[in-house]
Amino acid sequence: MLRMPVDRTTARARQGADILLLSASNYPALPIYPYAFVQVSAVAARHGRTAARLDLLHTPRESWRTVLRAALERTDPLLIGIHLRQLDSIFIWNYADYDLPGAPPVRRNSYWPFHDTRHLIALLRELTDRPVMVGGFGFTTRTRDLLERLRPDFGVTGEPDEILARLDDVLARRDLDRIPNLAHRSGTGYTVNPRVFLPPADHPEYTEAVLRDLLDFYGPERVTGPGAEVHVAVEIQRGCPYRCYFCTEPMVKGRRHRVRDLDVVMADITFLADRGVSRIWLVCSEINIGSNALLFEMAARMRRLNRGRAVPVHWTCYLLPNPPLARAEIRMLLESRFEPSWNQFTSYHDENLRRTRVPYRTRHAIEAQIGWLEEDEAHRRAHGLPVPPRRLDMFLGNTYATPETVATTLRTINELRLGERFEDSFITRATRVFDIGDGLLADTSAAAYSVGPEGLLDRIDLVHPTFSYPPALVEALGGARAVDEFFAHVEKTFLSRAYRARLDWRAFLSRHTDGQRLAAWCTRLRAAPGAPEPGPPPGREPGEDTAVRTAVHTVRTALAADGGTALLTGLRTGTPPDAGTDADTDTGTGALARALAELAIDTEADRVRAVFAALGLPGYWDDRVARTPYDIHAALAARFPTADEVRAAARAAAGPGDPALPLLAVEYCLYDNNVQLRPEYAPLLFPG
Known part of the structure; x- marks a missing residue:
């Protein structure tokens, strides 16, 4: 049976409730109990009214009629108040006509609060003759448009306090023009009364x-x-x-x-x-x-x-x-x-910050970002609390973004090594466009477009999700989809460790070697004198160097035991070999594959160093811990327009003899740093 909470804090007792508050605009990806329910119930109680509340998020749409009928029978309200919190999610990936690279796991074309609210009102008209009033943050942004399309009996622009204080007049449709913030039917249209804050x-x-x-x-x-x-x-x-x-x-x-x-x-x-x-x-x-x-x-x-x-x-x-x-x-x-x-800065570029009209500049954003990051981590460790995964959020796709804006921001993040501190990143890459009374925000009319459940609309309609990609980036990259692809690359490569966390080193070895070559390398490693253990790869979490050392130990133990036969079988099947009693912990086959590749490359360290010097990365193999993906991209982009040209130069620099291991080292570098060299990316990655 439906449980309909009714506020009983008022002096006047009544069977049911004076006001039934409903919402069909909750965002499924981030459900939030409507604070409007709390506030409107409290204001109603101050004026001797009771309120009941029902959010339909957890109710399947096909069950709305049944649930609403039960709610109306239970509460028998004098007025039905509908909360329209927002008109869309403000996120482009909910409404794009393709799966956006880097988008979170949300269902496209699935969140239409205006359409759901319209359907809710239509059902109510069939079930009851009680008046319907619509309000909320989203409703207030487009009051007149929504009145004409939703056709409620009343609307609330902003706060409902004055309306609830005179609810008897509202219900009797008496002196309506004198009630602030009220919208009401007037002839075939609506009158929107003066607003008070x-x-x-x-x-x-x-x-x-x-x-x-x-x-x-x-x-x-x-x-x-x-x-x-x-x-x-x-x-x-x-x-x-x-x-x-x-x-x-x-x-x-x-x-x-x-x-x-x-x-x-x-x-x-x-x-x-x-x-x-x-x-x-x-x-x-x-x-x-x-x-x-x-x-x-x-x-x-x-x-x-x-x-x-x-x-x-x-x-x-x-x-x-x-x-x-x-x-x-x-x-x-x-x-x-x-x-x-959560705080999403638009960039680390002062001119961009000025144009977006935010009340801070780069120095403020950086000081706050690093200060809170370091102090919160220190506080948690001092109190024995876990440090949660961190995510670096930025609005780099703001309307005023330019190649210089993005390039300066990325250079700054790299200089601070800020991306190495975050497990993930989130870039807003298109602006949800509004009109706050003086036209479309930020002069976005030329680039803005609106979408509905059936697809792209033929005109701008701010009741529907309306977006604008940054024009300068669209021009530089060749289209909105290219902007999405670029920012997806930036998110996981330069603003966080997300890319490295998802590397598949078994697959890497399978792509760049074969079983016969791996067996030969294992034979060489077993015969070679002990090589120095590689340090932890760049961007690794604190303590993960222990796992790297354990992987190296496991590989050497396996080589000593049977020449690597069990190791290679384990890499092929995905089952780690027995590490022996000296191993600290069990080690996954991905870590073993990486360790085997590093140990094999180390057997030709001099040739490998020469190749990287020829590529403009002197010392890379010995100090790769200190190199960020941005460092690698910058060095390679200065000499090569594409990764294939990097490979060709490496082959030429490898000199006589089998180039397999030097080339494997180069592929290791490209893979570990998610290198994507495209001529159109360079102006957005590296300041001129």
Whole structure:
């Protein structure tokens, strides 16, 4: 039987609920309990109204009619409020007509909140004659368009407080023109009343009923206790004075930031903490607009809250890199259980940052990126906490990106060796285009296009997902798809260790050798005097050099035992040979294949050094630990337009005799560094 949570915190008792809140706009790839449900329920309660809440994310579409009918029968609402949180995911890979290189595992053409909301309203019209009101962040960005297409009875632009205060007038359709933020039918169209921007609530928002609803949505184990992974939203600040070109928040919430009474904020947090919630997300544009004072005050309050608490409460929020934070201040925040949040810088190029209108510059972004990375890792190790995988996010595909923007950013990242610190990377490679009242953002009209469930639309329609790839990069690379391919290469090769984590060294050996040649190399290795063990390859995780040494030990043990017969069989079948009692740990066949290749190459080290010197990589084989993929690409691109020309030069430099091992060393270098030499890539990789 459908369980419909109803808020019973009001003074006036009623069978059912005055307002039934619905949502069909939750993003399946990142489900978030609608904070609008929390806030609207609280505002309704302040005015003597009850509310029930139902998010349809977990309900199959074919079951909507049945579920809605049951909800309506149970609640018998006076008004149905629909939350339209967003019009699309803002991510291009949800809507591209091909599988984008480097895209996360999301289903294409699968997230259409406007269309789902329209279908929801159509079902409601068949099931009830109760009025339908639509609001939410997404609705506010395109109020007039959505009114005409969704055809609700009422709409809410921005906050609903004034409307709920006069709900009797709304339901009676009395004095509608005098209610701020209300949109209502007027003849064959709609009237949208003047907008007012309201401050955050001056009262607590969470109740037992709302919390039960939230726990049902996520599952209690994901929200409460020390292992919780979900952050529960609590508003601390509303509005933003900046005009970052890709953001609609100042239009939706106002350009003046207003701070909520911190005693009220802490009342909500304490209520949640006392019921086991252990992660809080403070809702704001950024908590440190113009000053870090609010951030520090919250840290002090969270320390007091957590004093003596068996399950401490962790907290996070969006945070600008400017005003900057000293290392001691970062450590203080971490000690207060602050968790660094996701921050996607547009680039490390000051002119690009200026044009995108973000309130910081390269020095701020770099200082914040490295400071938080190092201090958080040190904090975790000092407290015996695991260090989670790190991901470097950047909006390198912003509208104002140019080859110089990208090249300068990549050079900076390489100089800092920043990519070596991240397990993965995420580049936004197209801008979701909006209109905040003065035309398409960033003059993107020439490059923008809109898509619907059936494919590309014949005109720009901002109710539908509308995107613009950076024109300068499209021109430089030859098309949007080429931009995707380039950024996929950059993500896994230069901004993270993702590529090296997925190398298949068994497959590498199979491509570049055969069984007979491997057997001959094993014979040579067994007869040769002990060669020095290779150091850990570049970009390896701390402690992984032990695994490399273990692999080398295992290979030498196998060679000594039977000349490598079991080793080669194991490499062919994917089953590691018995390493013997002296081995520290079991070693996968990929590590063994790599170790065998390195040991074999070392038997002709002088020839290998000469070949790399001829390629413009002197000393590479001996110091490859210190070379990044960017270093290798830069050196080779300075001499060769393609990888095939690198191979040809290596063959010529190998001199007389069998060139197999020097050429294997070159293939090792190309494979280990994901070398892709293309003439069109050079201007985007290396500053002129």
